[in-house]
Amino acid sequence: MLPTVLTLPFVAAGLVALFGHRAGSKLASVALAVPLAIFAWLVAQVGALPPGGLVWSHGWIEELGLALSFRLDGWSLLFALLIAGIGTLVLWYSRFYLGPDEDHSKFVLYLLLFMGSMLGVVFAENLLVLYMFWELTSISSFLLIGYWHEREASREGALKALVITVIGGFAMLVGLLLLSLSAGTLSVRELALKASEIQAHPFYPWIVGLILAGAFTKSAQVPFHIWLPSAMEAPTPVSAYLHSATMVKAGLYLVGRLSLVLGGTAAWTYPVVVVGLLTMLVGSYTALRQRDLKALLAYSTVSQLGFIMAALGLGTPGALGAAAFHLFNHATFKGALFLVVGIVDHETGTRDLAKLGGLRRAMPWSAAFMTLSALSLAGVPLLSGFISKELIFTSLVEAGSLMGGLAWLLPGVATVASLLTALYSFVLFHEVFDGQARGTTPRPAREASPALLLSPGLLTAVAVLVGLGPHLVTGSLIDPAASALAGQPVEIHAALWHGVNAPFLMSATALVGALAFYPARHRLRALLERLTTRWTAERAYQAFLNGLMGLAQRVTDRHMTGRLADYLLYILIAFVVLVGGTVLANGGFALRPLDLASPTVVELVLLAAMVAGTLFVVRTRSGLAAIITLGVVGYSVVLLWVHWQAPDLALTQLVVESVSVVLLLLAFVHFPKLERKPVAAGRRRLNLAVAVLSGAMVSWLSIRANGTQLFEPISQYFIENSLPLGGGRNIVNVILVDFRGLDTLGEITVLSIAALGVYMLVGSRIRRTRREAAERQEGEGL
């Protein structure tokens, strides 16, 4: 069933590519069946998974130990449910969000491709298979960000996301290969058994660094987070789906997945926790600076991803459970926030905080959904975000208690970041929906259709329900997910009220602080804006991109000159250097005894004729003389064949040589006079040097071939078997048509292709002449 589920989106995407354009805007409602069916199947698996998960495996490239193996365990199931569930809601939403004139089939196609790739990432049991799907998600994300490709910002955002995630992905691939070298397998399950062996391996720090580079770029961790805000150029449903709920969580998925294999060491925990908390802090204060609602949500996503990343890095069973829970909650309430912002944008025509305000009266439902989701993000009690945030706080406090004098550090950073988070969460609903309109919106605000409100409404409902009754999901979804990561049964204690303890105080500080600072938020924003530095990740990316483009341009300009002579020089110099260098390095220039036949007078005369002819061809200024002298060289070769007792060669070459000379002469009539065109002196010397060196190299190879015998010659076989097996006395002919008949078939094919090419080239001229003649006659007839 697993491969069926996995191939379903791809098959559907293929059908959409073929027939999608016929359906128009209704396509999304039809395609909805795919994620809905997958979602239904996944729901049926909840609580029914065998221990160790559902496994399906099929040999692929067995020489490399590579199997197409997939596994559905608790951690995968949590992700798959989000992918299929939010995928369903987003497809539904996009059908109404995109205008009737937009290209729906392209959108649905990319979205289905993404869905399949993302399911592949979370189902993959072999890490190379995971990598393959990982890159596919990057590509489909690129296509979706660039959906409105006529906008320059869309193209730039798409490129930025692709460049950063693919470079990270490549680092990850190298890390995976090192992992495979040190453990001899890339199966997650087998890797987990060899964890201690891997962690003792000298490659271990490299493996961690490279794989984390992949995870951090994908999950937009500082300093790679800059692609995520740029990705907001995508249509809002895409932002909600890929860039908040699913794809950006792939890095979290991987870090969680590998925590049993690579985790539990300082080399793993410190980078993940530190980068995670730093990302949380940077994301939250940058979010506060934003005026564009989507940009605000993008930085908020960056911040929350960092929060979850830090929890995963702690790696204790409790922290893993808390991370899984917060991941689920974030996907739901952030998805809802994006979709409501999409509605605001759709109905008013702007996402600018400076223009929006007081929308509550016109858009009561949107206001309600936004308020509840934002409060969940802020961590207000009775909503889902509060509970999972408390759980992560608990883990941070526990981890802090091991750090002695720095015990306050991790909880402290998290509290400050949470305070900022609560602050911008309040902005989200208060500035947009409450108070008075600050400016005029391009369109007068009105409530969206119920169809458009359905998706954010459902997501908000999940946030509220989970907030009221966390047990709805913890036992069935979150615990199995955390257990899969921890390798032992995990039970998280999600409750609305844990008493007054450190996590509660942290939450309270954040909320009360946010309320206290809220009136001063404009001054805070202004202060933060002044804090900008010149050395930002954004500038580094631009410099990198410009440098790369410039380098590529220079290299291309230098070698793609369009001159045959230049290309040949590169090839020949490489030939001389590589072959000569290899010969030199292996002592191949030493003289060895040669097995020589003594020359005869005829041979000497013929060789002398060839030398003279060749030199003349090079030096002459007359085309006619060159062609005829080349003929002389050719006929000398013919005579050599005769002398060397090779009658077939002599006959064939005689015919070919004669026809070639005739052809050359025929063409020569149309050629301009053969004047030597000036070549720069330096270039002429280079040409001469390369020519001499190439000739010398070939001479040397030819001499060295003499007397080198790696294998027993097989010629005797042909001589002996020509008559009994081939039934012919002419051994060469029997070889050609019998022993090596297939080669000759290839030769005939080449000849036919060349003949066709010649006919096409010359024939078009003949046809044109005829047509022109016919037209002329017609013209005269009129």
Add this chain to the structure above:
Amino acid sequence: MELLTSLVIGLLVGAGVYLLLQREVLRVVLGTMLISHATNLMLFISGGVKRGGPPIVGRGIPTAGGGLAYTDPLPQALILTAIVIGFASTAFVLVLAYKAIQSRGSDDMEDLRSVEEPHE
């Protein structure tokens, strides 16, 4: 003999390469033909020039051991293929050159470059 022929082969290749690097189309075509001669000769002598009768059963030269000596048939079979393919490509290149000259009105390789200039 093989030594001398090898030197001639080197000369043919050197001359062929030099012609290939020139600007006139006809010289480029002639260069390819010289190189294909060189290749054929090299194939022939790489196993050593064997003296004997033509590789036709029964036409060998009687040896002291009572058998018949033939020249090596295998390189001959390979070269036969090479000659034909060499001819095919020469003919094709020649016609291509002819068409190029027809359309551009010049036999200068510089003029036959793509129209697009490299970026500055």
